[in-house]
Amino acid sequence: MKLLTHNMLSCHIKGVQNGFPFKIEPVKVEQIDADYDPDFLRHIYPRLEWKALCEAAATMGAPGLPEEVTEEMLQDDDFLRSFHHALLELVLEEGSLVCPETGRQFPVHKGVPNLLLNEDEN
Amino acid sequence: MTKGDRPEHAAPPEIFYNEEEARKYTTNSRMMAIQAQLTERALELLALPDDGRMKILLDLGCGSGLSGEALTEQGHCWVGMDISESMLDVARDREVEGDLCLHDLGDGLPLRTGTFDGAISISAVQWLCNADRRGADPRRRMRRFFETLYSCLTRGGRAVLQIYPADSSQAEMLTSAAMRAGFSGGLVVDFPHSTRAKKYFLVLMVGGSTAMPAPRGLSGEASDEEDGTVAVAGRQQSGKRRKLGAAGAGGSSRHPEGKGKAWILKKKDQARHKGYVNIPGDTKYTGRKRKTRF
Numbered sequence: 250m251k252l253l254t255h256n257m258l259s260c261h262i263k264g265v266q267n268g269f270p271f272k273i274e275p276v277k278v279e280q281i282d283a284d285y286d287p288d289f290l291r292h293i294y295p296r297l298e299w300k301a302l303c304e305a306a307a308t309m310g311a312p313g314l315p316e317e318v319t320e321e322m323l324q325d326d327d328f329l330r331s332f333h334h335a336l337l338e339l340v341l342e343e344g345s346l347v348c349p350e351t352g353r354q355f356p357v358h359k360g361v362p363n364l365l366l367n368e369d370e371n
Numbered sequence: 372m373t374k375g376d377r378p379e380h381a382a383p384p385e386i387f388y389n390e391e392e393a394r395k396y397t398t399n400s401r402m403m404a405i406q407a408q409l410t411e412r413a414l415e416l417l418a419l420p421d422d423g424r425m426k427i428l429l430d431l432g433c434g435s436g437l438s439g440e441a442l443t444e445q446g447h448c449w450v451g452m453d454i455s456e457s458m459l460d461v462a463r464d465r466e467v468e469g470d471l472c473l474h475d476l477g478d479g480l481p482l483r484t485g486t487f488d489g490a491i492s493i494s495a496v497q498w499l500c501n502a503d504r505r506g507a508d509p510r511r512r513m514r515r516f517f518e519t520l521y522s523c524l525t526r527g528g529r530a531v532l533q534i535y536p537a538d539s540s541q542a543e544m545l546t547s548a549a550m551r552a553g554f555s556g557g558l559v560v561d562f563p564h565s566t567r568a569k570k571y572f573l574v575l576m577v578g579g580s581t582a583m584p585a586p587r588g589l590s591g592e593a594s595d596e597e598d599g600t601v602a603v604a605g606r607q608q609s610g611k612r613r614k615l616g617a618a619g620a621g622g623s624s625r626h627p628e629g630k631g632k633a634w635i636l637k638k639k640d641q642a643r644h645k646g647y648v649n650i651p652g653d654t655k656y657t658g659r660k661r662k663t664r665f
Binding site: 250251253254256257258259260261268269286288289292293296298359360361362363364365366368371 | 423424425427448450454459463470471472473474475477478479480481482483485486487504506519523525
């Protein structure tokens with residue numbers, strides 16, 4: 250699972266108000282190569298929760314994203330490269346996602362998070 | 372599965388799509404071709420703005436990732452969800468580009484508000500109409516699904532869901548559940564006059580008042596490439612339908628243009644020689660076409 254997907258996911262257990270962001274407990278993180286597309290990064294940026302992405306990248310072993318992003322930075326190639334790396338090239342292979350409100354763990358196995366709910370949770 | 376049975380009646384999706392069923396989706400070229408065609412058509416109905424930008428899309432019931440591959444080909448980034456682990460295993464083995472999640476659509480989508488540019492789903496959503504567990508209420512599951520789908524799309528975004536409804540009431544149930552969740556749009560039926568080629572697409576729009584796209588194959592002709600059936604389909608038509616279809620142009624199947632005046636005169640002559648009475652005389656009207664007003 251890429252951090253792009255992590256940034257979109259929110260816990261959907263019935264009754265949870267603040268299911269975002271999932272806390273990542275990594276066991277195995279892999280790095281893949283993805284095509285660098287600055288246009289896409291600029292397009293997707295307004296939709297991301299930047300703080301959640303920074304924290305997630307740090308737990309996955311890629312700290313160093315700035316806390317604030319300005320308009321000029323979105324034109325800066327160095328920044329966009331590190332943004333691209335965090336968003337699309339870090340993959341959580343094994344580990345788990347933890348709901349910030351209830352502490353429920355969703356296991357991630359072979360890169361696929363298991364988000365199925367138990368009967369009393371939906 | 373015997374032909375003609377609905378898989379929805381066989382078992383819940385996470386059990387029906389086992390390893391064996393999942394394997395079919397990578398080895399059976401006919402299944403793959405149909406999936407690819409349906410995805411292509413769904414993308415056409417999705418009508419994404421053509422600005423050359425990569426979009427982020429949702430593939431609901433992505434299965435083995437066949438539909439996702441079509442999205443990748445179009446240069447989009449996607450996230451797929453499916454309830455069958457075996458199907459997702461196949462998708463992983465095929466090394467699809469999109470991210471995959473094991474998830475039940477009826478629990479509602481675990482997604483933040485306004486994050487996706489669009490959503491497609493190929494042959495998946497009709498599964499929501501089943502109540503295959505104790506305590507599963509299809510109406511509630513549908514409601515949760517459509518409400519969360521509505522909220523995760525951006526404004527002006529669309530969702531195109533290709534479905535196989537068991538009957539018209541099921542299609543109606545899905546459509547009305549979607550409308551109650553706030554979507555505009557409705558059902559587009561391609562090839563409505565053909566039993567085999569008929570395809571239902573639920574085209575849902577968020578906040579837009581764009582006109583509904585036109586269905587394909589309205590005039591009743593279904594070409595072999597487009598209708599999603601194989602070439603032998605013609606042989607399986609009933610004799611009555613074949614006759615009806617061919618006779619439309621004014622002749623029989625062997626003489627599509629009609630047999631002509633000479634042939635009629637010859638046959639009448641033969642009948643007279645055999646001694647039949649009441650054979651109409653030969654006049655200037657013999658073998659003429661009727662005027663259209665008749």
